[in-house]
Amino acid sequence: MTSVSSPEAGSPGRRPHAPGAAGSPGPFGRLGIWSATHARTVFLLWVVVVAVLGAFAPKVESALSGAGWQANGSQSVAVRQIAQDHFGGNASSAIQVVVHADKPVTDPSVQKVIGQAESIVRGDSRVAAVVPPQPGATVSPDGHTAIVLAGAKADPNEMVRAADDLKEPLAALSGQGVTVNATGASVLWSDFNTANHSAMIHSEILSWPVTLVILVLAFGSLVAAGLPLLLTMAGLGASAGSLVLLTHLTPVSIWAMNFAMMFALALGIDYALFMVMRFRGARMGRARTTVQAVAETMDTAGKAVALSGATVLVSLSAVMLVPSPAFRSMAGGIMLAVAFVLAATLTLLPAVLAKLGHRIDAAALPWAKVGEHRSPRFAAWGERLWRRPVAYGAGALVVLLALAAPVIGLRTAMPSINVLPGDASARAGYTAVQNAFGPGAPGTLQIAVPSVSAPQAAQTAQHTPGIATVLPPQAAADHSGWTMIQAVPTADPSDPVLSQTVHTLRTGLPHGSLVGGAAVENLDLQHLLTQKTPLVIGIVLALGFLLLLIALQAPLVAALGTAASLLSTGAAFGVARLLFQDGHGAGLLGFTSQGFLDGWAPVFFFAMIFAIAMDYTVFLLASAKEHYERTRDVKDAMVGAMAHSGRVIFAAAAVMVAVFFTFAISGPLPPKEMGIVLGVAVLLDAALVRLVLLPVLLRLTGHAAWWTPSWLRRILPDVRFAHD
Template sequence: MNSSAPVLTDGPPQSGPGSAAARPGLLGRLGVWSVQHFKTVLVGWLVVVAALGAFAPQVTTALSGAGWQANGSDSVKVRALAQDHFAGNASSALQIVVHADRPVTDPAVQQVITRAEATAGADPRVSVVIPPQPGATVSQDGRTAILLAGAKANPDEMVRAADDLKGPLAALSGNGVQVNATGASVLWSDFNTANHDAMMKSEIMSWPVTLAILVLAFGSLVAAGLPLLLTMAGLAASAGSLVLISHLFPVSIWAMNFAMMFALALGIDYALFLVMRFRGARTGRHRGTAEAVGETMDTAGKAVLLSGATVLVSLSAVMLVPSPAFRSMAGGIMLAVLFVLAATLTLLPAVLGRLGHRVDALALPWVRTGEQRSPRFAAWGERLWKHPLRYGALALVALLALAAPVIGLRTAMPSITVIPTTDSARAGYTTVQQAFGPGAPGTLQVLTPTSQAARSAATVAATPGIAGVMPTQAAADGSGWSMIQAVPTVDPSNPQLGTTVHTLRAELPHDTLVGGAAVENLDLQHLLTQKTPLVIGVVMGLGFLLLLIALRAPLISALGTAASLLSTGAAFGVARLIFQDGHGAGLLGFHPQGFLDGWAPVFFFAMIFAIAMDYTVFLLASAKEHYERTGDPKEAMVGAMAHSGRVIFAAAAVMVAVFFTFSLSGPLPPKEMGVVLGVAVLLDAALVRLVLLPVLLRLTGHAAWHTPAWLDRILPKIPFSHG
């Protein structure tokens, strides 16, 4: 296939001074229109950003803090039934732990308990406050008591109630009395606060490094500011959109955190690719600014559009997991990607058209402005072409060695240790364990038809792993349900609890449901384990399909998609060594849980694949462009390295710097995210996209770009060359 084939051109060449240029394609015409209507584009974006950005300041209060659940599971049904029929005694209820250096019957302690009861009872989201019950919620030594503030609102509102109440309740402490709010809602409140603060701190730490890399990558201060333009536009618009969407259904606060990361990462990637191509288009053929923008959009613009589509497709697969937190996080990132992509395809070309040669203003002294082809990466491409097996084998062996530990990877939902020891939920959790036993914070709730309550209670009491059973409580509203609360013998994060719950569900009478906060985590973990193969399969399948449609080359599309598994596997192999086995835990400042957090395989895989395919698209789109022009596999590979290698290297450097700053954060989840994503991007860029994939292009030669006749008839014809 060469550039003379009619299906590979955008139209007949135009005559005119210096014009070997072809008529612009659809994206090229969009770019030229944006240049010619600069004021319209600018005003349009200002209106969008101002209208949606007006809601952005509400994002931290409007978004939800809960949603980590498996919709449709027995445990979620138990929570809903308990809230409706048992005065809000659900997993989302707040537990107020009062611990004293003397018996809680002391008048001074009783006064504190009364004030705590009044404080919680005044909140409209609390149904009723149940005072401490001797023999159940008063410890054997008489010095610890638990008040239960029933849930009158949904789990998201109960997390907000925890936000509002944990401070005033803690303020009641003093004179030998300690008051702490705990329970699942308070845990999520503390968890979200700790992680949000850590992520904000990490992002602030990463900005100086990011800016330095941007200036080095773009070579001028003016050009380095363009990614920030895209990022700010995308962030303001997506943040405001999330606030508006939150009025329709709950959106996790984590959606905004991840949206910020992706908006910055993709804003940098896309701006790098387009600005580099624009410089070359202006300088290489001495074209006018508008014409250079048209060429840029017809070539690099198509790669950016394909990249954005691939990112969106990868993240959409997370929607297959029926968990509100996961779906809203994926949705938040997708919104940010859509806005950044729209800004890249309209606002950026308009600004480039207005800047023209001034895009290189304030250039670094040693930078050759307008240079599009990197001599260093061209030389590296030549070396890979001469010695493909040597470098390809080394890269493959390194990736497989790092991926090997993934075989023994264990996952589970995070334990209480992921939040600081001084936080309310953990302080209360520790007090409850010391006073009532290790399994007390993970009390199980068994809902059974009242007609079978006696049999169910006997089964629960006889089940191994149960330390004690509280008296059966029949629903006061006559609904026919009875609740049995059972205290396990082990901590909620202990894997043995899963065995106990499985045994109960197998042996209890029909229509009996087992729930509680700890069981909700187990059900979510089971759901994630069950859905992981499906999500991975769908992500890879859709990613391959998009590459196939764009490149019309099944072999290299398949190889490019499969190569993403190597960097992903290696990243999780490293994560197992660090977070499960504890290697380097002292250096990073954490205590290993003995497993990786349960959401990592599904969510991180989708994120890693999206980023990896971003680089794959840049490299292969550039290679296809060169192959269309020359029909030479060597020029396709070496030319792609010369034109896109520097972009991939610089974009990866920014992302690695950003992600690794998260590994310095206090809480464990941001550390896991930083290490897994940072290692994945580093390995993917350094070993897969800049070594292994070019080697595969070298070894497959013309076959890499071959399109079978039957496939040629059904696939759209999308050229990447221009003129």
């Protein structure tokens, strides 16, 4: 059993306090004092920042882009550019107008509708050449379905905006036995973004009442409960405007704003909880001024918040290694929101706390004035864990490993057309094309080949297994030396067999040939994600460990904190496999299983989950280190950390789980996946990892958890959390 006696002053791992440390605020304490004594200046600066950047915020919906889901440098992206430059915009981003009629499409009444559709798309400046239906190619064998091709003149992001504008006027042509639907990749992303954005807004509205109730219960006063909203509003206003300005340098995915909103709210609540509770503890039962209480809060909780924010930022920065505009802009959007919320927490919040003083407890609930921000319930829970560490630790570990086991069979792929609502234009047009031209027609492959090799390439494509039809080669009209060959596969674009067909084509085609098309762009992106995921995970873990090592000055506890995050992440993905891949609970949650998890989930959700988990880890272990620095008693470190940070972790996790789980009731599948994966991860991480397993590990490792080799102490900066 681990001894709980305090080590002697010269024991390994102990550093003497710096002379004059007591009563001498550190850098964060000095920042807090400055903010508290210059509150008007701080308020004015934030008003200016939010006003200037917030002025651009209303443009965020129209400024952000809808595309960007591509693998930069891939063959498919190269083919799309060739098609746009040399083949009248007949690229994967072109818009297809599908006209289906009860009468043959040669009937004058149907021809009139087709002409009207051509006129509508021709009137859009983002459309290049408009190709009428061609018998034998874009007129179905039964003569009842025709496709008008509106070539892409603009980049993929602008073509998504063109789809936003065109799909409704085109649908309005339907009637009297004729249906008109726009489809194609640009329309798919338009419908996809619209459906998901609406679902996320709906979920956020549903989550607000629950969030407010939890905030009031957690903070214990109406005044204090409003502080996270202040941080969130300041951070969101500034980050939304920054995203608009960022679009002048690079396209930014509209999903960046959605994720930024979630993270700004989640971290604003986390940081405000930690700071406010510490501020209360610094004020109660001590003869300290408000400014001194702010200084102590910043030197302890403020330092932990800064390290937590840094961990979040470095975790998300690893996603930048994926060369895909959508992923990079989403990660960048979240990082911007986190940076603004972090800045507001470390400057604006201390100024507000100084101004409020004792008024922070206005309209307080009975338990709001517990001295020393210590929770008797979580202290008792810590004592229970201390007495029976193996039983509780083993139980938590078994549950986590059992839930993580299904990860072994996890499959990922890019989402199919079935993630769209049944009445979405892209899905209706997609279905009409399949019914009229065959299951593989919506995923027609485009083969860009040097003209001299075109006959050989066409012959190879015709004899490739998995190819149903090869259309005659089309030489570029501008004599660029390129020829385009359209190959219709036998399989649906979401069928895994298509990947083998594309691989066979790329292997057998003449040198210099490139294979692309909308379906192939998805395959190339999925391949890129599969390739980059281990690298991203490895870098996230390495950077997380390094930051914890700097913060805690102890390699063992830093390693334990990093490794523990993998358990909740693995368990969340194990649950995701059971639900979304195997379909268990699909009826209850209202979705149809695709047989796989969406391809971006492992890399992007892992970074998000790890960032949130490390947020809690820093709070818990920083509190434990503060107690250990003060007493050198491992029991006080573990039980004290539970008493002082357990309530914060529990309350913050409750808010996050409530927010994330509201997405599980959203209509489209991707928000459901996001809500379930993130919600389960936060729930398991807080309930089993941070409030059970990690404290148990501190109990079992004892003083060794806080030991630092002498050579490492000389390298690391001296970071302390104790405030004498």
